[in-house]
Amino acid sequence: METIDTITIDYQHYLTANEIAAIEHEASIMETREAAGIEALKVVQAHRGWVSDDSLYAISDLLAMPVAQLEGVATFYNLIYRQAVGEYVIHLCDSIACHLMATEDVLTAIKQHLQIDYGQTTTDGKFTLLSNACLGGCDKAPVMMIGAEHYEHLTPESAVEILQRLAAKEHSHE
Amino acid sequence: MSDSWQSSNIKPLTEWVNLQQPPTYSEYCQHGGYQGAKHAVLEHTPNEVLEIVKNSGLKGRGGAGFPTGMKWSFVPMFAEDDENAPGNKYLVANADEMEPGTFKDRLLLEGIPHQLVEAMIIAGYTIGANKAYIFLRGEYHLAAKRLQQAIDEAYQENWLGEKIQGSKYSLDLYVHCSAGRYICGEETALINALEGKRANPRAKPPFPQVVGLFGKPTIVNNVETLSNLPHILKNGIEWFQAIAPNSDAGSKIYGACGRVKTPGLWELPMGPTLREVLFDYAGGMQDGLNFRGLLPGGASTDFLVAEHLDTPMDYDSIAKVGSRLGTGGLIVLDDKNCPVAMVLNLMRFFAQESCGWCTPCRDGTPWAVEVLTRIEHGKGSIEDLDTLAKLCDFMWIGKTHCALAPGAVEPLRSALKYFHDDFLQHIEQGCCRYDPESSAKRTQVATAGRAVS
Numbered sequence A: 001m002e003t004i005d006t007i008t009i010d011y012q013h014y015l016t017a018n019e020i021a022a023i024e025h026e027a028s029i030m031e032t033r034e035a036a037g038i039e040a041l042k043v044v045q046a047h048r049g050w051v052s053d054d055s056l057y058a059i060s061d062l063l064a065m066p067v068a069q070l071e072g073v074a075t076f077y078n079l080i081y082r083q084a085v086g087e088y089v090i091h092l093c094d095s096i097a098c099h100l101m102a103t104e105d106v107l108t109a110i111k112q113h114l115q116i117d118y119g120q121t122t123t124d125g126k127f128t129l130l131s132n133a134c135l136g137g138c139d140k141a142p143v144m145m146i147g148a149e150h151y152e153h154l155t156p157e158s159a160v161e162i163l164q165r166l167a168a169k170e171h172s173h174e
Numbered sequence B: 001m002s003d004s005w006q007s008s009n010i011k012p013l014t015e016w017v018n019l020q021q022p023p024t025y026s027e028y029c030q031h032g033g034y035q036g037a038k039h040a041v042l043e044h045t046p047n048e049v050l051e052i053v054k055n056s057g058l059k060g061r062g063g064a065g066f067p068t069g070m071k072w073s074f075v076p077m078f079a080e081d082d083e084n085a086p087g088n089k090y091l092v093a094n095a096d097e098m099e100p101g102t103f104k105d106r107l108l109l110e111g112i113p114h115q116l117v118e119a120m121i122i123a124g125y126t127i128g129a130n131k132a133y134i135f136l137r138g139e140y141h142l143a144a145k146r147l148q149q150a151i152d153e154a155y156q157e158n159w160l161g162e163k164i165q166g167s168k169y170s171l172d173l174y175v176h177c178s179a180g181r182y183i184c185g186e187e188t189a190l191i192n193a194l195e196g197k198r199a200n201p202r203a204k205p206p207f208p209q210v211v212g213l214f215g216k217p218t219i220v221n222n223v224e225t226l227s228n229l230p231h232i233l234k235n236g237i238e239w240f241q242a243i244a245p246n247s248d249a250g251s252k253i254y255g256a257c258g259r260v261k262t263p264g265l266w267e268l269p270m271g272p273t274l275r276e277v278l279f280d281y282a283g284g285m286q287d288g289l290n291f292r293g294l295l296p297g298g299a300s301t302d303f304l305v306a307e308h309l310d311t312p313m314d315y316d317s318i319a320k321v322g323s324r325l326g327t328g329g330l331i332v333l334d335d336k337n338c339p340v341a342m343v344l345n346l347m348r349f350f351a352q353e354s355c356g357w358c359t360p361c362r363d364g365t366p367w368a369v370e371v372l373t374r375i376e377h378g379k380g381s382i383e384d385l386d387t388l389a390k391l392c393d394f395m396w397i398g399k400t401h402c403a404l405a406p407g408a409v410e411p412l413r414s415a416l417k418y419f420h421d422d423f424l425q426h427i428e429q430g431c432c433r434y435d436p437e438s439s440a441k442r443t444q445v446a447t448a449g450r451a452v453s
């Protein structure tokens, strides 16, 4: 009888001890391991910037859930990145209060300044530009979020200034 | 009318809100904090608390206005030794708050997190839940941090954990940070999301009160709804009902955004008129602008116009004039912003956030976006208006699995009614008369905006 060689990849070794500890903590407060899926994606993204295919396999391995199910979850959410992103991801609100307060002018200024469109990353890998649904700062519109920071009352000038300030900063990852 | 309305100046939910530095445990206690939870857990049976909440007249502040006590009463109650008892039950605070134009819960989450923790002890005790989650939208980073601090303190003070304050009741409370999707706010989609599944809503029945999170009885309540509980328990039903002069009890956090002079949030007794909120609190329109219309309670409510301004903002009165109180946050349209562009922006949001489970919504919302884009660009035809009207019908209540699609219809159908002339003008003159340059820019926005996820 001929046998077929199969390769099994131990994806658990792909994750760092810190990542595994954080994911296990999330799994411990839920009734099922797969319920920690979203948190696990966020943990890995916090450490690596985005969720690669390998990360996806590793998490599904660790949580003992089908990779297709995890991918279904990963692609469902706006804040999980399944492509590489820049050091800073700009989430510019494009919902109604910001629209009424002319956020389009802010968008134009950002696009011109960074020379990128929505969904793109600058060539130096610093910035990725995305839109975001209402950021809950409608009384301080227009609003954008970068990392955990919300920037409010934006004007085309102030938005560009914020980006310049961040670009000048030494590398920082939370 | 407004005399009696102004007679009460009580702001139970927001009196001690501090956005710079939310009250610590001891500060919160100095302001009467945890008194309500103490009454509930140490002095009442769960059934007694349920009766208090039922009789208080508290209605859900998450949008639908469903009576809270009645909702809780659908949760099956079991004696401690009953072997049919379902094991755990769950309580979830809905802090997803992604409805555009809605930002009230954020104030409570960031400004007074202990209030929500206390509220969840009371609610959890009443329905017999030993585990509770705060389902928080992923963008609210500051709220996540502050809630966790409050929860840690509450554990230290034995307001959470085993045998709370020496009683027989135990409760664990966790924060779950979502990863950004409006549909997660729908309570059954939220439950799927918490289970780590794709966040499609579930078919009802069974209702979550009976079969919810992990198959167990589950109550999902809005943050503002829950935040009323400590005060009702502490001050009593009569006090709560006396806050508002009408049939709706208690206070409500109202808001306003758009080009008004002083956008913001105000906790007021239930039922100020639209005019009072718009002019007395939001300061009226910015200089040089006139009022055109408003959505009274977030993106998924029907437009109201000048003739409705004297309507009180309570559930029944707003419904009578053809809209919904929703979340109580006004989105105000001025006369220099195009109503067609406004509806297009709203519809684009709903199309993006549709979970795709049912056809009328999955196909109908992008179709409406396409037609509205055509009209806004001056390339629409008269037949397009019929198409929009038909789409409103296809996506209406009863034809979709959840309320997202009917919510998307509300601003559209009312805009077709109140801003008919604007739609006609776009079609007949082949352009948008509101600053054509900026409106062209606006409609190009958001094509590939979320392309990396």
Ligand SMILES: Cc1cc2nc3c(=O)[nH]c(=O)nc-3n(C[C@H](O)[C@H](O)[C@H](O)COP(=O)(O)O)c2cc1C
Pocket: B059, B060, B061, B062, B063, B064, B065, B066, B068, B071, B094, B095, B096, B097, B098, B099, B182, B183, B184, B185, B186, B187, B188, B220, B221, B222, B223, B225, B226, B402, B403, B404
């Ligand atoms: C698409 C959609 C989004 C929703 N988003 C929220 C939300 O962000 N927060 C909320 O409290 N309720 C939201 N709801 C309403 C919830 O389904 C549910 O009715 C509410 O949480 C019940 O709380 P309440 O009884 O305290 O009002 C949403 C409903 C739908 C259909």
Ligand code: SF4
Pocket: B183, B201, B353, B354, B355, B356, B357, B358, B359, B361, B362, B400, B401, B402, B403, B404, B405
């Ligand atoms: S109405 Fe829309 S959001 Fe709701 S279940 Fe259907 S497709 Fe999903």
Ligand code: FES
Pocket: A093, A094, A095, A096, A097, A098, A099, A133, A134, A135, A136, A137, A138, A141, A142, A143, B100, B101, B102
């Ligand atoms: S619409 Fe932009 S923050 Fe709400």
